[in-house]
Amino acid sequence: MRLLVCGGAGFIGSTFVRQRLLEHGDTVIVLDKLTYAGREENFHDVASDERFRFVRGAIEDPDAVASTLDGGIDAIVNFAAETHVDRSIAEPDAFVRTHALGTYVLLEAARERELRYVQVSTDEVYGSIDVGTFTEDSALRPSSPYSATKTGADLLVQSYFHTYGLRATIVRGSNNYGPYQYPEKLIPLMVLNALHGDALPVYGDGMQVRNWIHCTDFAHAIGHVLAHGDPGEVYNAGGPDEQANIDVVRRIVTLTGASEDQIEHVSDRPGHDRRYSLSSDKVCALGWTPRVRFEDGLAETVAWYRDNAWWWEPIRSGEYRAYYERQYGRALS
Numbered sequence: 001m002r003l004l005v006c007g008g009a010g011f012i013g014s015t016f017v018r019q020r021l022l023e024h025g026d027t028v029i030v031l032d033k034l035t036y037a038g039r040e041e042n043f044h045d046v047a048s049d050e051r052f053r054f055v056r057g058a059i060e061d062p063d064a065v066a067s068t069l070d071g072g073i074d075a076i077v078n079f080a081a082e083t084h085v086d087r088s089i090a091e092p093d094a095f096v097r098t099h100a101l102g103t104y105v106l107l108e109a110a111r112e113r114e115l116r117y118v119q120v121s122t123d124e125v126y127g128s129i130d131v132g133t134f135t136e137d138s139a140l141r142p143s144s145p146y147s148a149t150k151t152g153a154d155l156l157v158q159s160y161f162h163t164y165g166l167r168a169t170i171v172r173g174s175n176n177y178g179p180y181q182y183p184e185k186l187i188p189l190m191v192l193n194a195l196h197g198d199a200l201p202v203y204g205d206g207m208q209v210r211n212w213i214h215c216t217d218f219a220h221a222i223g224h225v226l227a228h229g230d231p232g233e234v235y236n237a238g239g240p241d242e243q244a245n246i247d248v249v250r251r252i253v254t255l256t257g258a259s260e261d262q263i264e265h266v267s268d269r270p271g272h273d274r275r276y277s278l279s280s281d282k283v284c285a286l287g288w289t290p291r292v293r294f295e296d297g298l299a300e301t302v303a304w305y306r307d308n309a310w311w312w313e314p315i316r317s318g319e320y321r322a323y324y325e326r327q328y329g330r331a332l333s
């Protein structure tokens with residue numbers, strides 16, 4: 001297959017690119033704006049593959065999108081997004097631009113060329129659930145500017161199926177973790193702070209629950225939907241394990257040999273969703289299943305960060321320090 005992978009220089013996108021090149025022998029063009037979260041380092045092991053090409057550009061730029069489609073593409077898979085809820089609360093504008101305008105530009109390009117289209121989405125479109133699990137038919141009740149704009153993008157994708165017959169599908173994932181995740185997100189932030197002796201900032205009481213999925217499992221689910229999903233359908237892909245944040249942090253303390261004294265309860269995130277939980281029966285019926293249990297995946301992830309300082313050192317010594325000070329009101333060590 002010949003794929004255009006938008007946002008492929010990020011955490012999950014680069015995992016997907018690696019799988020498509022190495023496991024499927026696909027030809028892959030990545031279109032990515034390289035925001036703070038997108039990094040060419042994420043392709044270090046596949047960049048020399050002759051079936052791989054990287055183009056720096058924004059999905060909201062129709063010329064940049066057209067330039068990647070000229071050579072013939074079978075499908076667009078869209079990972080491109082602003083992905084951090086805290087940043088969406090502080091500065092929502094980029095979220096609106098990328099999720100609304102960017103998705104529209106990609107959909108138009110796919111419509112003109114009659115391409116297959118896969119939108120990568122999130123369980124956050126359903127909002128919070130105290131008990132039970134969300135199915136694909138659950139109401140959409142997003143809480144943050146991040147999830148509201150992701151929901152808007154999903155609705156636009158569905159409208160292109162209903163109105164124009166675009167062969168589009170949506171995959172909604174739960175909280176991902178694994179190598180190459182930017183350390184603004186809970187797990188890599190806590191791992192790196194634990195290894196450096198910095199404080200471990202837990203929002204509120206830390207009893208918020210997330211449904212963790214390893215990034216390789218989620219990337220495989222997206223590939224599975226690309227191959228076997230029905231146009232117009234939504235597929236949830238949730239992980240096998242749910243964990244309260246405070247338990248995740250305590251596990252990281254144990255795995256890194258840090259001290260529980262480093263844990264600090266800080267002000268809660270405004271509008272913080274209490275619990276996410278996805279039913280994945282529909283995508284499992286297509287033959288996908290998550291393979292990595294959280295206990296094993298977390299230990300491997302901690303080991304990866306411990307062994308790959310080349311990847312995170314430039315982040316921790318760069319602009320990220322200013323972000324961290326703004327967000328947490330204290331400096332990193």
Ligand code: NAD
Binds near residue numbers: 012059060122173176
């Ligand atoms: P990430 O922040 O690591 O990567 C996002 C990538 O998109 C970056 O490479 C960035 O440069 C690129 N990008 C941002 N705006 C762009 C634009 N306008 N044009 C082109 N490229 C742009 O994100 P991630 O965690 O890998 O998430 C990828 C996708 O998966 C997102 O759509 C996200 O909503 C979804 N998702 C993430 C999770 C999770 O837990 N991380 C869970 C479910 C769904």
Ligand code: DAU
Binds near residue numbers: 083122189210
């Ligand atoms: O559920 C899928 C979503 O998961 C994706 O769509 C988002 O792109 C992704 O960022 C993630 O959103 P969360 O807000 O759940 O992830 P985050 O890693 O920011 O936070 C996870 C939980 O940990 C959440 O309850 C907030 C809490 N937290 C986070 C940080 C960064 C803390 O307690 N302290 C922190 O410093």
